[in-house]
Amino acid sequence: MISLRRTRAMARKEFLHIFRDPRSLVMALAIPVIMLLLFGYALSLDVERVPTMVYDVERSVQSRELIAAFRGSRYFEVADVVSSYVPIDRAINRGEILIAIVIPSDYSRQLLRGGTAKLQVLVDGSDSNTASLAIAYAQGVIATQSARLQLRFADARGAGPLRVPVDVQSRVWYNSDLKSKNFIIPGLIAVILQVIAALLTSLTIAREWELGNMELLLSTPLRPTELVLGKMAAFFAIGAADAVIAVLLGRFAFGVPLRGSLLLLALAVFVFLFGSLCWGLLISALARNQLLAYQVGLITSFLPSFLLSGFIYSIENMPAVVQAVTYIVPSRYFIVALKGIFLKGIGLPLLWPQLLLLSLYAAIVFAVASKRLNQKLVSK
Amino acid sequence: MMGLNWERIAEIVRKEFRQVLRDPRLRTVLIVPPIVQSIIFGFAVNMDVEHSRIGWFDGDRSVQSRELRAAFEGSPSFVVSRVLESDREAERLLDRGEVMAIVRVMPGFGADVMRGETANVQLLVDGANSNTASIVQEYGRRAVGIYSANVRDRQKNQRALARTQGKGAPLSMDLPSLHMETRVWFNENLISRNYFVPGVVVNIIALVTLMLTALAIVREKEIGTMEQLIVTPIQPMELMLGKTIPFALVGLFQTAMLTLVARVLFHVPVRGSLLLLFGSALLFLLTTLGAGLYISTVSRTQQQAMMSTFFFFFPALLLSGFAFPIASMPLPVQWLTFLNPVRYFMEIVRGVFLKGLGFAELWPQMLAMAVLGVTVIAVSAQRFHKRLD
Numbered sequence: 001m002i003s004l005r006r007t008r009a010m011a012r013k014e015f016l017h018i019f020r021d022p023r024s025l026v027m028a029l030a031i032p033v034i035m036l037l038l039f040g041y042a043l044s045l046d047v048e049r050v051p052t053m054v055y056d057v058e059r060s061v062q063s064r065e066l067i068a069a070f071r072g073s074r075y076f077e078v079a080d081v082v083s084s085y086v087p088i089d090r091a092i093n094r095g096e097i098l099i100a101i102v103i104p105s106d107y108s109r110q111l112l113r114g115g116t117a118k119l120q121v122l123v124d125g126s127d128s129n130t131a132s133l134a135i136a137y138a139q140g141v142i143a144t145q146s147a148r149l150q151l152r153f154a155d156a157r158g159a160g161p162l163r164v165p166v167d168v169q170s171r172v173w174y175n176s177d178l179k180s181k182n183f184i185i186p187g188l189i190a191v192i193l194q195v196i197a198a199l200l201t202s203l204t205i206a207r208e209w210e211l212g213n214m215e216l217l218l219s220t221p222l223r224p225t226e227l228v229l230g231k232m233a234a235f236f237a238i239g240a241a242d243a244v245i246a247v248l249l250g251r252f253a254f255g256v257p258l259r260g261s262l263l264l265l266a267l268a269v270f271v272f273l274f275g276s277l278c279w280g281l282l283i284s285a286l287a288r289n290q291l292l293a294y295q296v297g298l299i300t301s302f303l304p305s306f307l308l309s310g311f312i313y314s315i316e317n318m319p320a321v322v323q324a325v326t327y328i329v330p331s332r333y334f335i336v337a338l339k340g341i342f343l344k345g346i347g348l349p350l351l352w353p354q355l356l357l358l359s360l361y362a363a364i365v366f367a368v369a370s371k372r373l374n375q376k377l378v379s380k
Numbered sequence: 381m382m383g384l385n386w387e388r389i390a391e392i393v394r395k396e397f398r399q400v401l402r403d404p405r406l407r408t409v410l411i412v413p414p415i416v417q418s419i420i421f422g423f424a425v426n427m428d429v430e431h432s433r434i435g436w437f438d439g440d441r442s443v444q445s446r447e448l449r450a451a452f453e454g455s456p457s458f459v460v461s462r463v464l465e466s467d468r469e470a471e472r473l474l475d476r477g478e479v480m481a482i483v484r485v486m487p488g489f490g491a492d493v494m495r496g497e498t499a500n501v502q503l504l505v506d507g508a509n510s511n512t513a514s515i516v517q518e519y520g521r522r523a524v525g526i527y528s529a530n531v532r533d534r535q536k537n538q539r540a541l542a543r544t545q546g547k548g549a550p551l552s553m554d555l556p557s558l559h560m561e562t563r564v565w566f567n568e569n570l571i572s573r574n575y576f577v578p579g580v581v582v583n584i585i586a587l588v589t590l591m592l593t594a595l596a597i598v599r600e601k602e603i604g605t606m607e608q609l610i611v612t613p614i615q616p617m618e619l620m621l622g623k624t625i626p627f628a629l630v631g632l633f634q635t636a637m638l639t640l641v642a643r644v645l646f647h648v649p650v651r652g653s654l655l656l657l658f659g660s661a662l663l664f665l666l667t668t669l670g671a672g673l674y675i676s677t678v679s680r681t682q683q684q685a686m687m688s689t690f691f692f693f694f695p696a697l698l699l700s701g702f703a704f705p706i707a708s709m710p711l712p713v714q715w716l717t718f719l720n721p722v723r724y725f726m727e728i729v730r731g732v733f734l735k736g737l738g739f740a741e742l743w744p745q746m747l748a749m750a751v752l753g754v755t756v757i758a759v760s761a762q763r764f765h766k767r768l769d
Contacts, residue, residue, distance in 0.1 A: 027687040031694075038695055042713040043704040045511045051707060066558075092565060093741055095727065098707070111556040118559050125567035126734045127575050129511070130705050132429070135562055136518040143525060146558040153556055165531035166448070166499050168524045170517050173474055175507035183508045199690060203683045210603070287405075290682045291595050295409045299416065312703070313425045314509060316433075322424045336477070343508050346475050 002229070006222055010230020014204075018234055025238070028200065032192045032242045033249065039188050040254040045180040045312070047133040049077040051097040053088050056081050062108040066119075069145045070101065075137040092124050099123050099134050111149060174343040182257070185250040186342035187311040189243060190331045193273050194305040196242050200235045201280025202287070202297030205373075209288040224373035228366070232277050239273045250342075259345030268341070268355060272334045275362030276301060282369040305331035330361045384621075388614055392622025396596060400626070414584040414634055415641060421576040422646045429515040433461040435473050435482040442490025448501065451527040452483065457519040474506050481505045481516050493531055566734045577648050578733040579702045581638040582726050585661065586668050586697065589631040591689050593672025596623055598685040616765045624669045631668070635661045642733070651736030660728045660746055666753025667721035673760040677767050700726045721752045 018025050052070060056063050070076045079097060082088065091097040102120035110117040121138055125131045147164065175182045208214045217227065247265070250256045258265075280297055287293035307313060308322070309331035315323055326332050333354040340346045348355070401407055434452070438445050452458045462479055464470060470482050484502040492499035503520045507513040567574045600606040609619060635658065642648040671692060679685035698704060699713065700722035706714055717723045724745040731737035731745075739746075 021681070021684070024681075024684055024687055027684075027691055031687070031691065034691070034695060038698050042709050043698055044708045045704060046514075046708060047705070048708065093735060093737060095731075114556050116557050116559050118561055121560055121562045123562060123564045125564035125570050126730055127705060128567055128570035128572045129575075131564065131567070131570055133511070133514060135564075136515055139522070139560055140518060142558045142560050143521075146556075150555040150557065164498050164528060165493060165496075165535065166501060166524055166528040168501050168503050168521050170503035170505060170520065172505045172507035172513060172517070175510055175513070180510045183510060195690070199683075199687055203686065207681075207683070289403065289406070290686075291591075291599075292403070292405055292409060294591075294682075294686050295413060299413045303417065303420065307420050307424055314512060317430070318424045322420075339508055340475075344475055350475060 002223065002225055003221075007226045007230045007233075010222065010227060011233035014231055014234035015237075018238070028196060028238050029241060029245065031195065031199075032246050035188060035192055035195075036185065036246060036249045036254070039184050040181050040250070043184075045129070045184075047130050047137070048075055050075055050099055050130075050134045050137070052076045052078050053091055053097045053100045054078055054081045055083070055085065055088055055100060055102045057083075057105045058103055058107045060108040062111055063103045066103060066107075066145055069141055073137070073141050075134070076141070088122065092122065095124070097124075098130065099138065101138070111153075114153065181254060182343065183339060184312065185246075185254060185256045186338040187309070187335045189246045189250075189269070189338055190272070190309065190334045191302070191305050191311060192242055192246055193239055193269070194276055194301040194331060196239050197235070197273070197276035197280045198294075198297035198301045200238065201231070201277050202284045202293040203290050204231055204235075205281060205284035206287050206290045206293040210290060225370045227373060228278070228281055228370050231281060232274075235277050235280075236273060239277065240269070243269045243273065256342060258342050260341035261347055264347060264351070265338075265341050268334060268337045268351075268358070271355065271358045271362055272330065275330055275358060275365055278362060278365040278369050282365060282372060285369065285373045304329045308332070309335050311335055330358060333357050384615070384618055389618045389622045389625070392614070392619065393625050396623065396626040399596075400592070400630075410588070410630060410634070411637070414580075414588075414638055417584060418577055418580045418638060418641050418646070421580045422573040425572055425576050429512055429519070430456060431459045432457060432480040432512070432516050432519075433478070434458050435462040435464050435470065435479040436460045437464040437467060437470065437482060437484045439467070439487045440485050440489040444490035444493045444499070445485045447530075448485060448489075448524070448527050449483075451530075452520075452523045455519065455523050455526075457516075458523065470504060474504065477506065477508075479506075480512065481520065483520070496535060573646050574648050574734060575730070576703070577642045577646050578729045579726060581635060581642065582664075582700070582722060582729050583697055583702060584638060585631045585634050585664070586722055586725075587689075587693055588634060589627045589665055589668040590672045590675075590693055591686070592627045592630065593624055593669050594675040594679065594685045594689055595682055596627070597673070597676035598679050598682050602681050617761070620673065620761060620764055624673065627672070628662075628665050628669060631665050632658065632661060648733060650733055652732035652738060654732075656739060656742065657729065657732045660725060660732075660742070660749070663746055663749040663753055664721060664725040667749060667756050670753060670756030670760045673764055674756065677760065677763045696720055696722045699723065702726060718748075719752070721749050724749045724752075 054067050054070070056067065067078060067081060071078050076099075079091075080087070085102075088097070088100045092100065100122040102122070104118060104120070107117045107119075119142060121135070123131050123135060205214075208217065222230075247258070251258050279301060283296050283300065284293050287296060304326075305311065308315075308318075308326045308329045310326075311331070315326050315332070318326070337351050337354045337358075340351055400410070436449060436452075438449070449460065453460055462473060464473070464482070467484070470484070473479050473482065482504040484504065486500070486502070489499050489501070501524055503517065503524075505513050505517050505520075564570060597606075600609060614622075639650065639654070639657070643650050672689075675685055675688045675692065679688055699706075699709070699717050699720055701717075702722075706717055706723070709717070728742050728745050731742055
């Protein structure tokens with residue numbers, strides 16, 4: 001049976017370790033703050049103020065009106081109106097502008113005749129995501145201007161008010177201002193917990209091996225399960241503190257809505273953190289080398305939680321094989337739960353499958369970690 | 381550089397290599413994770429929005445509402461995956477994330493179109509992922525716009541017909557319109573991986589060289605072999621060179637390997653000069669090796685060194701324009717990125733790969749890296765000396 005006393009002694013030793021190394025402790029608590037600041041304040045996938053250049057070949061009242069329409073849009077920042085392709089070429093090469101609009105020499109003539117004026121739009125496509133958004137926004141500005149011109153044209157010809165046959169009213173749910181931080185910050189909690197778990201636990205047992213302490217531990221009556229639980233207690237405390245910091249900062253400093261139940265959130269964090277720490281310990285027990293353990297830890301927990309979990313990049317868009325892989329990434333389920341609780345305010349009736357899978361994962365990894373450690377100890 | 385004994389340096393280099401390459405698992409770590417990372421970024425990171433699943437609620441059930449649905453189904457951006465029976469299902473579908481958006485056609489839609497009134501369509505979008513939502517919204521408007529234009533053409537024809545039949549309908553006329561022709565440069569088909577895979581090259585060599593340098597030195601301290609090294613005739617400068625040269629070579633090797641992977645496996649174009657790429661890589665390595673050296677002087681244990689590495693590396697990577705455009709950052713943060721060597725190398729690598737830029741365009745970035753690199757190396761070398769003495 002597990003001895004509570006021995007487990008507690010192990011936990012106390014780990015706590016002592018942590019408190020004797022205040023710098024690591026401070027970093028363990030500062031990493032989430034830095035990540036939140038980065039994602040909450042500095043980084044954004046929202047495309048606004050796209051640096052734009054206009055080559056106005058015609059220079060007429062009409063062309064200036066179009067430029068004004070671009071100037072008036074919050075998506076574009078017209079840096080310069082130029083009079084040849086040369087500066088456009090140079091600026092796109094240097095990455096100074098992303099998009100250039102060329103207004104043809106027959107622009108106003110076509111419009112006055114009721115014809116179609118062809119605008120040329122040149123785009124730096126290197127960053128395909130930003131480029132697609134910029135193209136979509138440019139189409140929006142041009143379509144609006146086109147509608148305005150038609151209205152005026154019909155009015156001037158005395159054809160009476162012109163109606164748009166079909167109009168769209170769009171409503172955005174859950175994140176009505178379409179701020180990327182509102183969907184990034186809830187998911188970020190999963191990434192933070194994985195990073196902390198990997199940074200802290202993957203080293204701990206490997207370090208005991210490297211320094212030769214494992215043999216000492218082996219000669220004590222300490223059992224593998226007790227070792228795992230004892231080691232975990234201290235890291236669990238740090239991870240939980242990180243989660244609290246992240247939720248508080250996200251809610252109050254960055255104003256991310258928290259619509260669901262706090263209790264459910266705590267439960268999800270608890271289960272996920274436990275599983276992640278067990279995974280770190282398992283790696284640590286297998287690797288026995290801190291450098292190796294750290295690398296494997298980052299590759300198997302941090303990277304998937306960042307890239308394969310739906311944190312930023314939506315799983316739907318991935319190829320089928322990669323989508324299949326994401327089913328074994330625990331963060332995937334945790335992030336669905338986090339976004340659901342934060343943004344949609346949904347509860348256990350919808351989220352129980354996620355919580356169940358996370359619990360299952362935690363239980364399996366815990367069992368395997370204890371067992372592997374047991375075998376290692378015996379075989380030594 | 382006077383009193384350096386190159387033989388002793390070579391000896392340390394050899395020892396470091398042996399230490400890293402002796403363990404087959406460590407050898408694997410230098411090769412497999414970089415390739416795995418390129419594969420994930422190459423195949424998984426796809427921000428293009430295609431075939432978004434939408435739900436369809438038709439409260440009108442008219443010819444016109446079916447035509448509108450055909451306009452959505454004809455667009456490659458949408459797949460109508462659910463047809464809602466009642467309005468109440470909308471909330472459940474969006475809550476579960478089964479559809480990205482729901483189009484609601486309310487009763488009276490067809491009649492409005494027939495009468496020539498403005499008919500309204502509602503589009504409910506799941507905004508949880510703001511980026512995808514903006515694109516879906518824009519595509520939705522476009523699909524409706526196409527249908528709207530069709531309706532207008534039809535109305536125009538009817539009026540023209542009515543007029544020829546002498547019923548005095550309003551005069552038909554051609555309305556002016558704007559048409560946009562888009563030409564995309566450098567990444568003509570807007571493929572995400574052409575942007576991300578070159579970024580992975582930067583990411584990997586930064587992390588690996590930074591970490592290996594920091595850990596190699598701290599490991600000696602933690603195990604206690606540093607004292608032994610100090611009592612040998614090896615001088616601090618020699619020790620420093622011996623500890624950094626192997627990792628510089630590892631970095632160059634990985635650059636070559638990942639360039640090959642990008643070219644062969646992902647067909648990312650390499651339009652510029654490879655010589656320029658490797659020359660810039662050397663300048664970049666000055667900064668990462670210097671930073672690794674610095675971390676080693678302030679860390680006692682490998683754990684501290686790893687956490688410090690992460691602390692430095694993570695913000696540097698995210699503020700480099702790797703995945704988040706610098707232009708979207710607040711201005712003070714944009715200024716801060718000028719101190720970030722990763723930013724410059726990212727621009728160079730993408731410039732060489734995608735844009736085929738040369739020295740004429742890229743010298744400012746190279747200069748900035750050289751200045752940063754020399755500064756970092758000088759500061760770290762001084763600290764390293766002091767620590768050893």
